[in-house]
Amino acid sequence: MEYTHHYASPFGGITLASDKESLTGLWFDGQKYFGAGLSKEHEQRELPVFEQADRWLSIYFSGREPDFTPPLSMKATPFQRAVWEILLTIPYGKTMTYGEIAKIIAEQKGLSQMSAQAVGGA
Structure with missing residues (x-):
């Protein structure tokens, strides 16, 4: 099962995806390839990995350098x-x-x- 979460950035909404342990996707809402690779079966849920990602994004968009990276597991060629x-x-x-x-x-x-x-x- 995949899970999604929404983050409100200064540049618009961001949708994040996770397998429950790591981030598996991140898209600016409405972009050309929005949700590419996201399974049709997914649900919105609050998860610790999303809390980490929110914290990372908030630090980044505040103009500071985050000192950590949330766990990543990207589906890719x-x-x-x-x-x-x-x-x-x-x-x-x-x-x-x-x-x-x-x-x-x-x-x-x-x-x-x-x-x-x-x-x-x-």
Whole structure:
């Protein structure tokens, strides 16, 4: 069973999903791929992992760097996981373009280039 929870961010509503132990998804409400990967059978519930995620999001949106990460268990292809692993290395307050991420993945795979569009889709 999957569970959902709503968080009101300064940029609009966010829906979070969990398997009860870890976060399995997070979407800004109304985004193009909202709920991608979320099972049809899910219910809204308060869980400790959602409390941790709410605390992390509140710290982040207040302009401070959270000193923890809630448990994550993302459903993903190997390519999506590679992109997400790079996203987790971006320092607080910094940004990285899809092109920069694509270059890192290309280097990791021994390729001459990688599509920035593919990275954006991940």
